[in-house]
Structure formats: C-alpha cells, structure tokens
Amino acid sequence: MSAYTWVRKALDVSQLPRVKLNNIQDLPGAKRKAVRVGRGPGSGKGKTCGRGHKGQGQRNKAAIRVGFEGGQTPFYLRVPKRGFRNKNQTHYVPLNLNRVQYLIDSGRIDASQTVNMHTLQQSGAVGRIKHGVKLLATGSEWFESKVNIEVSQASRKAIETIQKVGGQITTAHYNALGLRVLLKPWRFEDRLQPRRALPNKKLMAYYLNPENRGYLVVTEEGRERLRDGGMEGAYLGDDGRVHIPGKRVTLYSQPSPPGPDRLVGPVGGLDKQESVRGHESQSEPQTTDTGTEV
Amino acid sequence: MSVTRRILWCKRLLVGSVWRVFPEASRQLTIRAAEAEETVVSNAHASDASPYPYHYKPAHKEAPLKSFQTGQVLGTVHLHPFVFGAPPRIDILHRIVVWQRAKRREGLAKVKDRSEVRGGGRKPWKQKGSGRARQGSIRAPHWRGGGVVHGPRGPKSYDYTLPKKVKSLGLRVALSVKYTQGDLTVVDALQVPTHRVRETFPILEREEWSSVLMVDGGELDRNLCYATRNLQKVDVLPSKGLNVYSILLRDKLVLSIGAVRQLEQRLLQDCVD
Known part of the structure; x- marks a missing residue:
C-alpha cells in the first residue's frame, strides 16, 4: 500500500469541487495492465510470447507438479518421514502488559469495567483466540492502570504487577465451547446457555492454585462450579496433586517449575484468609522426586 | 518495521482515528456530543443503545431536519459518524462505479x-x-x-463480484462525501398531497434541487413517484435500492429521516469498533 493512499484518505472534500461520476478515479497502480503477448518484437513479448522454444513448457500451462524432478525419485519421497504433530497442543495468545496499558490509555479498553477475553478481543488487544489468552509481564515497569482482568493464564510477574497497582486478576478456564459462549455471546442469545466445564485433570492444579489466582479458589463463582462438578473442597496439596475430599482419587497435576521469585504474601482481592504458603518453600526450594513444589 | 512503514503507520493512526491516539481529544469529543444531545429538538428517534461496544464514542455528525413540504427547519438530526463520516475514499467510489456499470452491461x-x-x-x-x-x-x-x-x-x-465490505464502504463513502460537501438534506417525510408535477415543482425550485436523488425509507409515496416521473434529473429510490452510482449521478441527495435510520441500521453491521 502506498503512501498515496493515506494522502487520499486525508482528502478534504469539502474544499473540492463536487465529487461526480466524471471526476473520480482509482489509485494509481491499483490496476495492472495485462501484457499483450505476440504483438511484435518491440513489445519484448513478441515471437515466443515469453514461453521459450518448443516442448511442454510452451504448450501446457502448469502440467509439471510441484516437487517433480524429471522422473528421478524426488526429494520429498527420498527422505523418510520424521516428527509428529501434537494434536493436544494448546496455544495461549500472549498478551503483554504494555499493550493492555496502551489500549487503556488510548481509550479502547475501559478499565473501570471488568476486562475479560471478550473485551480484549473486541478492543483488538488480541486477534483470534484459540484456547485462551496468557498475560505476560513486558511493560510491567510502567504499567499503572487499576484493572479487574480475567484471562486464561498469567505469568507470575504479571499477576504481581497488576496487584501491585491495586488491580485484580483471575485466571479462568474456558474450554472450546465456553470460549465460544464468552467470545460470541450473540450466538447463544436464543439458546440454552451451556454449562461451563471444569478444567481437565492437567489444568485442575493450575486453577486450584491461589498463586496463579485460579478462579476455582479465588472467586465465588469458581467455587460454585467446583461444587456443581461434585468436587467441593478440592485443593492442591503440597505434593502437587489435586486432592478431592471424600474421594480416593487424586489428580496428578503438572508440576510448576520451581523458581526463585515466588509470589509471597496475601494474594489480595477477594479473601483475606487466603495467604499463600511459601515462606518455607522460599527459604529452601524443594526438589522432590515428583519435581513438584507449588 | 522499516522507517517508511513506521511513518505510514503513524500517519494511519493520525488520519484514521484521532480519538484512539489522544484520550484527551476523545473526551472532548464525547463531551461535545453529549452537549449537543441535550440541545437537540427533533422528532428523530435517538437510538438508546450505543452502537459502540465500549465507552468511547466519536462525535455525531449533525444535519438540520427540514420539512419537505414547507422547507422549515424542524430540528437537528444526529447522523452516525460511521455511516456519514467515512474517509473520502474516492478510489473506492470509482471501483464501485466501474463494477456497477460492468455488471449492468448486457x-x-x-x-x-x-x-x-x-x-x-x-x-x-x-x-x-x-x-x-x-x-x-x-x-x-x-x-x-x-x-x-x-x-x-x-x-x-461482464459481472464480477466485489467484496461485500468494499461495497458497503462505498455506500458509506458516497453518503459521507455528499454530507461533507453540503449536498445532503434530511427531510421529515417524502410525501406530496397530489400526483401533479405543478404542485411538486415549487418544492424542487425552492430548494434549488435541479439534479436530485430522493430516498425514502419504506414504501415510496405514489404521488411523489408520479409527480417526479416526468422530470429529467429527479430520481426517487427506496433506501433498499440506494447505490453509489445513483448517488453520484445526481448533484443533491435528499434522505427522509426513515431512510437515514434504515441505512444506518444496515450499514452499521460492518461497524466493528
């Protein structure tokens, strides 16, 4: 796109003669003239019309398939197959604090309202959301807006930053259908609202962890979902497993990697009594055989 | 990002949407719009729900609401900036006119x-x-x-398809250009008591509408159709049939208030932000 476009966009038509059928025109370069082949040597595309002499190339359009090497075993058949495609891979759209701040400053996100993934998508903070949004901490040095934000996951530093400036953050799980309900509410206007699913086994531990500001522990709605799902009182044990009272099942969780900068102290926000244990773990990072130290 | 691209990007920000870049400006615009809303005396229905999902709201365009019969100013009409304040993309107009004429070819x-x-x-x-x-x-x-x-x-x-979004942008640009150049008039209702030209003609003469397209919202008034049928440069269209070529063909554009609302409703479907 040329600079000319923007010049034309800024055109002040109120100062110009009336726009009529006889004075409008397309942008220069918008249309390319077709090359007229076979119209004499002066045109440069005269005798052979740019197709060379004789043979397949002259007669057919594109009969030779991509990767064909004239009959010898082509490269893509000579080399064995390798690798695989992980169908269960989840991709969270990264979103950094600097972008959130920019959008708030420019008025596209209303910080006085709860910001969720629907808001983020509508305001152009993120594009297509496949599995969720993960909030990251780039720009945390100058992040200064007090927001109440809900995303799928958030980095430790992002959580810390948001809370430091007085905002609230929750991480919440949405499966494909739940995300659809959230992002495209108009599709469910005259339908029964689907119930929101609990996280799967792997993710359960993440959302039961107050350090992650998981919605299953920090919000009333999340706790209600736990009750609905028959998992009331589920908690994340020190062993990194999810324990469900009254059931013998323990759900194994993905251990979060031990790191030096642990979020310590009250998480703030909803419940005062929820203080994150971590004094012990901070002093001596455990490395048990399960590698879990949450 | 190269330097040129970055400059273009800045220009785009500046040209396209002032209120996004400068929060201050946006606030002023909002205030101005709010003030204007209070002073409005009109029988135009004010849409309750803001078409914008969030709190920012660019200033409305305004036009006087005239009585078609008497020419008296009845009040002010708010015109949606997305529909009547589109950037003047003359190239889009051209593209659409070429397309309309091409598909019309026998x-x-x-x-x-x-x-x-x-x-x-x-x-x-x-x-x-x-x-x-x-x-x-x-x-x-x-x-x-x-x-x-x-x-x-x-x-x-010779028919070919233009993207729907280009088509609707074209219509918005055409309406916006007419508005910006002062060729757009909004009237209360496009109705005349009889089908006689001699009774409609004074209205056209009074407003100096020698070359005009009149657009009504719902069913066209039969009397008006008959009264203008024999006039060379006077067209009457329902808002459903409004198109870029017909707009540019005539100098002036007259919209009834019903047509304005219908067009806004139709064209705002493309309004994402």
Whole structure:
C-alpha cells in the first residue's frame, strides 16, 4: 500500500469541487495492465510470447507438479518421514502488559469495567483466540492502570504487577465451547446457555492454585462450579496433586517449575484468609522426586 | 518495521482515528456530543443503545431536519459518524462505479464466424490448374463478406463480484462525501398531497434541487413517484435500492429521516469498533 493512499484518505472534500461520476478515479497502480503477448518484437513479448522454444513448457500451462524432478525419485519421497504433530497442543495468545496499558490509555479498553477475553478481543488487544489468552509481564515497569482482568493464564510477574497497582486478576478456564459462549455471546442469545466445564485433570492444579489466582479458589463463582462438578473442597496439596475430599482419587497435576521469585504474601482481592504458603518453600526450594513444589 | 512503514503507520493512526491516539481529544469529543444531545429538538428517534461496544464514542455528525413540504427547519438530526463520516475514499467510489456499470452491461455484442456466415460450403474452384490461388470457402476470414476471427461471441456477462465490505464502504463513502460537501438534506417525510408535477415543482425550485436523488425509507409515496416521473434529473429510490452510482449521478441527495435510520441500521453491521 502506498503512501498515496493515506494522502487520499486525508482528502478534504469539502474544499473540492463536487465529487461526480466524471471526476473520480482509482489509485494509481491499483490496476495492472495485462501484457499483450505476440504483438511484435518491440513489445519484448513478441515471437515466443515469453514461453521459450518448443516442448511442454510452451504448450501446457502448469502440467509439471510441484516437487517433480524429471522422473528421478524426488526429494520429498527420498527422505523418510520424521516428527509428529501434537494434536493436544494448546496455544495461549500472549498478551503483554504494555499493550493492555496502551489500549487503556488510548481509550479502547475501559478499565473501570471488568476486562475479560471478550473485551480484549473486541478492543483488538488480541486477534483470534484459540484456547485462551496468557498475560505476560513486558511493560510491567510502567504499567499503572487499576484493572479487574480475567484471562486464561498469567505469568507470575504479571499477576504481581497488576496487584501491585491495586488491580485484580483471575485466571479462568474456558474450554472450546465456553470460549465460544464468552467470545460470541450473540450466538447463544436464543439458546440454552451451556454449562461451563471444569478444567481437565492437567489444568485442575493450575486453577486450584491461589498463586496463579485460579478462579476455582479465588472467586465465588469458581467455587460454585467446583461444587456443581461434585468436587467441593478440592485443593492442591503440597505434593502437587489435586486432592478431592471424600474421594480416593487424586489428580496428578503438572508440576510448576520451581523458581526463585515466588509470589509471597496475601494474594489480595477477594479473601483475606487466603495467604499463600511459601515462606518455607522460599527459604529452601524443594526438589522432590515428583519435581513438584507449588 | 522499516522507517517508511513506521511513518505510514503513524500517519494511519493520525488520519484514521484521532480519538484512539489522544484520550484527551476523545473526551472532548464525547463531551461535545453529549452537549449537543441535550440541545437537540427533533422528532428523530435517538437510538438508546450505543452502537459502540465500549465507552468511547466519536462525535455525531449533525444535519438540520427540514420539512419537505414547507422547507422549515424542524430540528437537528444526529447522523452516525460511521455511516456519514467515512474517509473520502474516492478510489473506492470509482471501483464501485466501474463494477456497477460492468455488471449492468448486457454484453450482446456478437459477430458471425466463418461457420455461421451463410453459404461457403462449396469449394470455389478446383485445387489445381486454374492458375488462381487455392481456396476452400468463399466465407474464409480474408474474403470480403467472410467470417470474423476472434470477434465478440454472443451474450456475455461482464459481472464480477466485489467484496461485500468494499461495497458497503462505498455506500458509506458516497453518503459521507455528499454530507461533507453540503449536498445532503434530511427531510421529515417524502410525501406530496397530489400526483401533479405543478404542485411538486415549487418544492424542487425552492430548494434549488435541479439534479436530485430522493430516498425514502419504506414504501415510496405514489404521488411523489408520479409527480417526479416526468422530470429529467429527479430520481426517487427506496433506501433498499440506494447505490453509489445513483448517488453520484445526481448533484443533491435528499434522505427522509426513515431512510437515514434504515441505512444506518444496515450499514452499521460492518461497524466493528
């Protein structure tokens, strides 16, 4: 796109003669003239019309398939197959604090309202959301807006930053259908609202962890979902497993990697009594055989 | 990002949407719009729900609401900036006019090739011995009265599709250009009491509408249709049938308040932010 476009966009038509059928025109370069082949040597595309002499190339359009090497075993058949495609891979759209701040400053996100993934998508903070949004901490040095934000996951530093400036953050799980309900509410206007699913086994531990500001522990709605799902009182044990009272099942969780900068102290926000244990773990990072130290 | 691209990007921000870049400006605009809302005296229905999902709201465009019969100003109409304040993309107008004219072409051009020209089945003279050049048919292309080679072949459609978004942008640009150039008038209702030209003509004369397109929201007033049918540069269209070519064909554009609301409703479907 040329600079000319923007010049034309800024055109002040109120100062110009009336726009009529006889004075409008397309942008220069918008249309390319077709090359007229076979119209004499002066045109440069005269005798052979740019197709060379004789043979397949002259007669057919594109009969030779991509990767064909004239009959010898082509490269893509000579080399064995390798690798695989992980169908269960989840991709969270990264979103950094600097972008959130920019959008708030420019008025596209209303910080006085709860910001969720629907808001983020509508305001152009993120594009297509496949599995969720993960909030990251780039720009945390100058992040200064007090927001109440809900995303799928958030980095430790992002959580810390948001809370430091007085905002609230929750991480919440949405499966494909739940995300659809959230992002495209108009599709469910005259339908029964689907119930929101609990996280799967792997993710359960993440959302039961107050350090992650998981919605299953920090919000009333999340706790209600736990009750609905028959998992009331589920908690994340020190062993990194999810324990469900009254059931013998323990759900194994993905251990979060031990790191030096642990979020310590009250998480703030909803419940005062929820203080994150971590004094012990901070002093001596455990490395048990399960590698879990949450 | 290269330097040129970055400059273009900045320009785009500046040109496209002032209120996004400068929060201060946006606040002022909002305030101005709010003030204007209070002072409005109009029978135009104010839409309750903001079409914008969030709190920012660019200033409304405004136009006086005139009485079609008397020419009296009745109040002010708010015109949605997305529909009546689109950037003047003259190139889009051109693209749409070209498309409209192309799809309107009947494409009936047709000539006869050598097989379609009557006669010519017999070999004119024998192959050898006559002393003349060998010939197979009197309708060969190089003969006088012969068939035409590579001529236009019968009914052909010149229709092609433009993206829907370009089409609707075109309509918005056309409306916006008319508004910006002061050629747009909003009237209460496009109705006349009788079908006589001599009663409608004074209205056109009073407003100096010598070349005008009038657009009504729902069903057209029959009297108005009859009264303008015989006038050369006066068109009447329902808002459903409004198009870029018809707008640009005439100097002035007259919209009834119903047409304005219908157009806004239709064109705001593209309003994402």
